[in-house]
Amino acid sequence: MRHLSLIAGLVLIAGAVQAQQLDWWQTGVIYQIYPRSYKDSNGDGIGDINGIISKLDYIASLGVAAIWLSPIYKSPMADFGYDISDFRDIDPLFGTLDDFKLLVAEAKSRNLGIIMDMVPNHSSDEHEWFVKSEQKIEPYTDYYFWQPAKGFDPNGAPIPPNNWLSVFGGSAWAWSELRQEFYLHQFHAKQPDFNYRNPAIVQELKDILTFWYDLGVYGFRWDAVTHMFEDPALPDEPVSGNPVDPNDYNYLKHIYTQNLPETPYTLSLYKAHTDEYSLNAGDGLHRVMMLEVWNPIEEVMQYYRNVSDFPFNFRFLTTMGAYSNGRDAENAIRGWVDNIPDNGWPNWVLGNHDISRVGSRLQLTDGAILTTLLLPGTSINYYGEELGMVDTYIPPEEVVDPAGYRDPPRTPMQWDDSQFAGFTTGPKPWLRVNDNYLTVNVAAEEAADESVLKIFRKLVALRKEPAIQFGTLHTTVVSYELVLAYAREAVNATDRSYMVVLNWSHDQTHVVNLSPGAFGAFPFEITNPTVEIRTIGSDIPYDNFDPSAFTLKPRAGCVVSFNAVRK
Ligand SMILES: *[C@@H]1O[C@H](CO)[C@@H](O)[C@H](O)[C@H]1NC(C)=O
Ligand SMILES: *[C@@H]1O[C@H](CO)[C@@H](O)[C@H](O)[C@H]1NC(C)=O
Ligand SMILES: *[C@@H]1O[C@H](CO)[C@@H](O)[C@H](O)[C@H]1NC(C)=O
Ligand SMILES: CC(=O)N[C@H]1CO[C@H](CO)[C@@H](O)[C@@H]1O
Ligand SMILES: [Ca+2]
Numbered sequence: 001m002r003h004l005s006l007i008a009g010l011v012l013i014a015g016a017v018q019a020q021q022l023d024w025w026q027t028g029v030i031y032q033i034y035p036r037s038y039k040d041s042n043g044d045g046i047g048d049i050n051g052i053i054s055k056l057d058y059i060a061s062l063g064v065a066a067i068w069l070s071p072i073y074k075s076p077m078a079d080f081g082y083d084i085s086d087f088r089d090i091d092p093l094f095g096t097l098d099d100f101k102l103l104v105a106e107a108k109s110r111n112l113g114i115i116m117d118m119v120p121n122h123s124s125d126e127h128e129w130f131v132k133s134e135q136k137i138e139p140y141t142d143y144y145f146w147q148p149a150k151g152f153d154p155n156g157a158p159i160p161p162n163n164w165l166s167v168f169g170g171s172a173w174a175w176s177e178l179r180q181e182f183y184l185h186q187f188h189a190k191q192p193d194f195n196y197r198n199p200a201i202v203q204e205l206k207d208i209l210t211f212w213y214d215l216g217v218y219g220f221r222w223d224a225v226t227h228m229f230e231d232p233a234l235p236d237e238p239v240s241g242n243p244v245d246p247n248d249y250n251y252l253k254h255i256y257t258q259n260l261p262e263t264p265y266t267l268s269l270y271k272a273h274t275d276e277y278s279l280n281a282g283d284g285l286h287r288v289m290m291l292e293v294w295n296p297i298e299e300v301m302q303y304y305r306n307v308s309d310f311p312f313n314f315r316f317l318t319t320m321g322a323y324s325n326g327r328d329a330e331n332a333i334r335g336w337v338d339n340i341p342d343n344g345w346p347n348w349v350l351g352n353h354d355i356s357r358v359g360s361r362l363q364l365t366d367g368a369i370l371t372t373l374l375l376p377g378t379s380i381n382y383y384g385e386e387l388g389m390v391d392t393y394i395p396p397e398e399v400v401d402p403a404g405y406r407d408p409p410r411t412p413m414q415w416d417d418s419q420f421a422g423f424t425t426g427p428k429p430w431l432r433v434n435d436n437y438l439t440v441n442v443a444a445e446e447a448a449d450e451s452v453l454k455i456f457r458k459l460v461a462l463r464k465e466p467a468i469q470f471g472t473l474h475t476t477v478v479s480y481e482l483v484l485a486y487a488r489e490a491v492n493a494t495d496r497s498y499m500v501v502l503n504w505s506h507d508q509t510h511v512v513n514l515s516p517g518a519f520g521a522f523p524f525e526i527t528n529p530t531v532e533i534r535t536i537g538s539d540i541p542y543d544n545f546d547p548s549a550f551t552l553k554p555r556a557g558c559v560v561s562f563n564a565v566r567k
């Protein structure tokens with residue numbers, strides 16, 4: 001049994017523990033929308049801003065605090081919007097800047113913030129800066145990573161400066177006939193890398209942040225920041241020993257092009273800029289900075305402190321699978337909360353646009369949201385998680401993702417049982433709709449007695465409880481490592497405490513005893529228990545809940561409120 005006091009939110013005054021006010025981004029749930037797939041307003045088969053506006057009442061009904069939008073900037077779409085040609089405009093596929101302003105205003109009137117995506121390592125080659133940089137027009141000459149050829153081969157072809165490879169395969173260097181130099185592209189050749197050693201580019205990005213803050217944006221999620229810096233001495237990278245083609249990215253060990261120590265420092269400049277903006281705005285709104293960092297946990301933790309409000313916690317994505325048990329779930333939780341630096345705020349991510357949906361990956365959705373939404377910290381939830389949407393099989397001839405594997409979690413939101421799940425009125429959505437839309441959809445789940453949607457809403461509402469905001473976290477694993485139970489023990493004994501119990505087993509039923517003295521018990525007596533939420537089909541009786549003997553079917557779980565009595 002392990003315990004954690006969330007000191008971050010508490011101050012000890014004259015022996016009495018008092019709750020500090022937590023901020024919107026800490027108590028709230030952040031709802032990620034992949035805009036192409038949420039709601040199409042004009043029948044072209046692609047989701048857009050007006051579509052999102054038309055669904056704001058639904059989003060507000062979930063109780064979430066903010067919407068994070070995957071990129072909607074102007075882009076030639078060589079990489080679905082991650083190749084930006086104007087950081088201050090909206091792509092016409094999604095609408096106009098005026099549509100965006102309306103979205104911000106309409107969201108705000110429903111108490112919802114809008115969070116934008118920042119893609120810092122490169123722009124599109126069609127960006128005005130790159131076009132001018134290629135012509136050496138000041139001040140753009142050194143905005144990108146230019147290098148002369150190392151020499152010329154016998155046929156007169158330029159030889160790249162070193163052996164660096166692009167994430168998409170092949171040399172990371174592309175030759176510009178015009179400038180007679182190579183530029184670096186860690187991703188697509190249409191995505192030239194910025195030169196972050198040039199203070200002018202650092203300033204440009206600050207100005208872009210200011211532009212969007214002025215439009216009322218509540219913060220940014222920064223895309224995989226690992227590729228921001230490269231070693232300026234341009235050493236060849238060593239061979240990794242992986243049995244892959246020499247043109248494959250994994251052929252080399254990326255010690256000179258990933259996770260350079262300059263990255264957290266540069267990000268801290270943006271964090272300082274953001275905090276300064278909030279201070280000067282004088283509106284009391286904390287603008288949030290969330291980072292995507294896929295590194296080992298010790299490295300990820302370096303991105304707290306003055307670098308961001310939090311780096312995303314991907315433990316449930318990277319350490320858990322369909323056959324993970326209660327112990328694995330406990331490890332995923334403790335691995336984060338026990339490693340977090342002082343004053344660091346935890347967060348929980350179950351899925352996103354780059355990875356198999358949680359309903360497919362862990363083969364459960366209601367149990368997964370039950371497990372993460374009542375933990376201390378911010379919850380980030382991908383659209384459709386609140387319905388139990390799963391990955392969609394895409395036949396090879398319909399694959400559109402340039403990387404080839406990211407279509408299944410990106411299929412259209414399932415609104416109702418009409419054609420294309422109500423996503424579009426046009427003849428064809430950009431990606432097919434999951435066949436299960438007849439039953440897995442918003443309308444059906446609103447109507448059902450029990451549904452993932454209803455569970456999600458109740459969980460979000462419970463996050464307002466003092467015990468969920470400030471309570472001590474206790475975790476335990478019982479029943480042969482199969483059952484994870486955790487409690488949020490209220491700081492004030494008069495407040496209700498909460499317990500979440502989930503049976504991770506696929507095929508066995510156990511009887512659990514969580515009363516004091518029993519194996520794995522909590523250090524308090526559980527009195528007046530009430531079942532608040534149960535997973536679908538679990539048949540856990542709402543009445544007469546006995547914490548000393550209760551049975552959970554395979555994959556079943558519940559949330560129980562109670563009064564904790566310390567002996
Ligand atoms: C506990 O109760 C006191 C007195 O009502 C209150 O001031 C304090 O904020 C509460 N603490 C928490 C963590 O809820
Ligand atoms: C952030 O903290 C690091 C380490 O203490 C420090 O070197 C850096 O200057 C800080 N960044 C800012 C913008 O103050
Ligand atoms: C969870 O389900 C498994 C598989 O059916 C079963 O063996 C175990 O007893 C159940 N655990 C609880 C606490 O009911
Ligand atoms: C730091 C950064 O922006 N990384 C991104 C670079 O571009 C690729 C491809 O668009 C993204 O996947 C990375 O996250
Ligand atoms: Ca559209």
Ligand SMILES: [Ca+2]
Pocket residue numbers: 121186193194227228229230
């Ligand atoms: Ca870079």
